[in-house]
Amino acid sequence: MSLDLSSLNYAQIDAVTAIDENILIIAGPGTGKTQTLAFRTAYLIRSKDVSPASIIAITFTNKAAQEMRERVSNLLCNECNTADIWIGTFHSLGLAILREEGHRVGLRPDFLILSESEQIELVKSVLSDTLPKEPLIRAKRWVQRLSERKNHTFSSQSVSDLPDILFSAYEHRLEELNLIDFDDLILKPLILFKENPEVRDTCRNRFCHLLVDEYQDINNLQYQFLKELSGPAASLWVIGDADQAIYAFRGANVKHFLKFQQDYPDVRTIALKENYRSTRTILTSAQTVIAHNSDRIPHTLTSSASTGLPVHLLQAANDKAEARLVVKEIEKLIGGIRMESSFEGSDSFGFNEIAILYRLHHISRFFSEALKQSGIPYQVVGGVSSQPDSAMEYVVPFLKTLLNPHDDLSFSAILQAMDNKFDRTTITQLLDLARDREGSLYQIFHSPKIDGLLDPYRIDSDHKLLSFLHRMQKEMLAISLRELIATICQGLNLNMPLEDENHPWWFLLTEPFSDGPAHDQLPEFLETVALLKEGETYNSKAEAVTLMTVHAAKGLEFPVVFMVGLESGIFPCTEFGEGPSDLEEERRLFYVGMTRAKKRLYLSCSQSRHLFGENREAAPSSFISEIPPEMITVVPDHKSAKAKKIPAGKQRSLFT
Numbered sequence: 166m167s168l169d170l171s172s173l174n175y176a177q178i179d180a181v182t183a184i185d186e187n188i189l190i191i192a193g194p195g196t197g198k199t200q201t202l203a204f205r206t207a208y209l210i211r212s213k214d215v216s217p218a219s220i221i222a223i224t225f226t227n228k229a230a231q232e233m234r235e236r237v238s239n240l241l242c243n244e245c246n247t248a249d250i251w252i253g254t255f256h257s258l259g260l261a262i263l264r265e266e267g268h269r270v271g272l273r274p275d276f277l278i279l280s281e282s283e284q285i286e287l288v289k290s291v292l293s294d295t296l297p298k299e300p301l302i303r304a305k306r307w308v309q310r311l312s313e314r315k316n317h318t319f320s321s322q323s324v325s326d327l328p329d330i331l332f333s334a335y336e337h338r339l340e341e342l343n344l345i346d347f348d349d350l351i352l353k354p355l356i357l358f359k360e361n362p363e364v365r366d367t368c369r370n371r372f373c374h375l376l377v378d379e380y381q382d383i384n385n386l387q388y389q390f391l392k393e394l395s396g397p398a399a400s401l402w403v404i405g406d407a408d409q410a411i412y413a414f415r416g417a418n419v420k421h422f423l424k425f426q427q428d429y430p431d432v433r434t435i436a437l438k439e440n441y442r443s444t445r446t447i448l449t450s451a452q453t454v455i456a457h458n459s460d461r462i463p464h465t466l467t468s469s470a471s472t473g474l475p476v477h478l479l480q481a482a483n484d485k486a487e488a489r490l491v492v493k494e495i496e497k498l499i500g501g502i503r504m505e506s507s508f509e510g511s512d513s514f515g516f517n518e519i520a521i522l523y524r525l526h527h528i529s530r531f532f533s534e535a536l537k538q539s540g541i542p543y544q545v546v547g548g549v550s551s552q553p554d555s556a557m558e559y560v561v562p563f564l565k566t567l568l569n570p571h572d573d574l575s576f577s578a579i580l581q582a583m584d585n586k587f588d589r590t591t592i593t594q595l596l597d598l599a600r601d602r603e604g605s606l607y608q609i610f611h612s613p614k615i616d617g618l619l620d621p622y623r624i625d626s627d628h629k630l631l632s633f634l635h636r637m638q639k640e641m642l643a644i645s646l647r648e649l650i651a652t653i654c655q656g657l658n659l660n661m662p663l664e665d666e667n668h669p670w671w672f673l674l675t676e677p678f679s680d681g682p683a684h685d686q687l688p689e690f691l692e693t694v695a696l697l698k699e700g701e702t703y704n705s706k707a708e709a710v711t712l713m714t715v716h717a718a719k720g721l722e723f724p725v726v727f728m729v730g731l732e733s734g735i736f737p738c739t740e741f742g743e744g745p746s747d748l749e750e751e752r753r754l755f756y757v758g759m760t761r762a763k764k765r766l767y768l769s770c771s772q773s774r775h776l777f778g779e780n781r782e783a784a785p786s787s788f789i790s791e792i793p794p795e796m797i798t799v800v801p802d803h804k805s806a807k808a809k810k811i812p813a814g815k816q817r818s819l820f821t
């Protein structure tokens with residue numbers, strides 16, 4: 166029985182059933198790209214008798230991969246074991262290859278993946294050794310340059326003025342610590358393929374169909390990885406939207422998408438033009454904004470949805486007032502606590518149908534506080550880097566130390582967690598001593614001579630830490646991962662509530678690892694944490710309003726979207742030294758945010774904001790003025806207007 170494609174439109178069916186070798190699907194937001202990929206996978210298995218094990222479907226996040234597997238499974242009425250299909254991110258695919266074949270590129274079998282914060286620490290320590298005059302505060306910049314360098318390993322383009330001495334010292338430390346960084350997850354398999362063509366050929370022989378979602382955001386290494394994986398007999402099926410390319414700051418390069426036709430001359434290009442997500446007003450508004458980008462291939466999108474309501478604009482005098490205004494609107498939307506008669510439209514929405522999106526994570530605080538005050542349930546979605554969490558910063562290194570006590574990076578992180586008893590200078594001294602003796606920090610802590618180096622105050626902490634570590638190493642053989650984490654938090658005095666809904670966002674990640682003793686679950690759990698990308702903790706089933714960055718909202722959709730903090734300097738963001746060339750990327754990000762909305766889109770801004778320790782006055786984002794004025798309605802804010810009147814001229818200038 167072949168797969169039922171009757172729910173798809175003609176272009177989607179064309180994309181699902183195409184028999185050409187290389188297929189490029191260019192499609193705007195909400196045109197069913199992700200859905201079409203799921204259908205294509207199911208179609209190959211059901212209607213074309215393709216073996217599930219010979220299909221790779223690459224998604225942007227691991228969470229998207231999980232959802233994709235469920236969709237394919239449903240399409241196949243659960244009659245086929247979808248576990249055999251390789252569905253995952255480029256990074257998880259690279260990791261799977263390295264776990265099996267990594268020894269060929271010098272990896273020890275139990276290597277771990279360096280987290281972002283560990284990478285910064287490592288670079289700091291390498292900087293002090295190699296470029297002692299370089300301020301440590303610039304470590305993050307060096308991390309980026311290291312990444313750029315790796316990203317261009319096989320390209321002729323010369324990049325970044327990264328001193329070789331720094332690069333080799335960094336690589337040497339990684340090797341010593343038995344760690345690999347995120348870029349290595351793609352770079353090392355590539356090297357492996359080049360040095361061992363037979364391994365590459367085994368992969369090529371296995372995978373005949375390679376499908377890639379969000380192709381516009383692949384970077385140079387991923388591009389080459391894909392090229393290596395797709396042998397002469399393979400079919401490459403990629404789908405994306407150049408207008409939604411938003412990861413240039415992580416090395417993604419939309420050029421690969423734009424020149425796919427040159428790279429694969431026999432390519433068949435299919436366009437999906439029908440948007441199924443948004444009202445016509447939302448779609449047209451978003452299209453008008455993105456049309457301001459010059460570096461794009463113009464294309465049209467159609468929609469058979471209704472016109473819907475205008476885009477609502479909320480303007481507040483200050484950040485707190487903005488949050489109050491947004492929460493007041495949410496109260497109306499959820500069916501009317503303090504319902505006002507002026508409210509147009511009779512729909513009411515569930516908490517989980519509403520999202521608050523922002524450019525910078527720092528802004529979320531005002532909204533979570535206002536929601537809490539109103540008693541509205543909410544979830545703040547964070548990734549490892551966007552939402553630093555002290556418990557995670559220390560618990561994860563502790564878990565890593567349990568597995569490998571000689572991992573100096575993790576060991577020094579837990580030393581810093583010890584009520585600040587070990588400052589950076591002491592830790593650096595201890596690390597130097599360890600290096601002189603060609604040992605690890607852990608070994609230094611076991612040597613009797615250490616007592617001479619530490620004052621009694623620290624010796625006491627040191628003894629306590631070691632005995633605690635040893636105790637945990639024994640206990641993890643018997644207790645569950647959750648119990649282990651709870652005990653560590655207690656032992657390190659990390660004030661982390663683990664009961665009820667109050668637990669930190671990342672604690673949810675332990676759920677699939679509840680069987681058996683922690684010791685057996687730890688390696689895989691740490692891998693999950695290491696591969697985590699921003700937005701992956703989003704729980705669509707939670708009865709809660711969702712707060713997340715626009716980056717994290719990629720690929721998602723919500724009936725109601727509030728885009729908040731829309732002020733110049735924040736969105737478009739100039740906080741991180743983004744120059745004018747990034748304006749187009751910021752606009753694409755704005756476009757991604759707007760096109761997440763199905764029925765209602767609210768934009769909000771504040772005249773003044775407390776951010777990064779200072780009060781700032783700001784004009785509304787220039788992107789708001791790119792929306793056709795007739796598509797916007799301003800929501801009056803009586804309370805704020807009384808507190809600080811917004812000059813009428815300023816308001817009007819948005820729409821003229």
Ligand code: ATP
Pocket residue numbers: 172173174177192193194195196197198199200201406409441442719720721722
């Ligand atoms: P994005 O660019 O944001 O990733 P997308 O192109 O991947 O979007 P999907 O998320 O796959 O779009 O689909 C958007 C919405 O449109 C979903 O709710 C999906 O169910 C719906 N949809 C897709 N195709 C059809 C169709 N043929 N008929 C009805 N609804 C559809």
Ligand code: MG
Pocket residue numbers: 198199200720
């Ligand atoms: Mg999608």
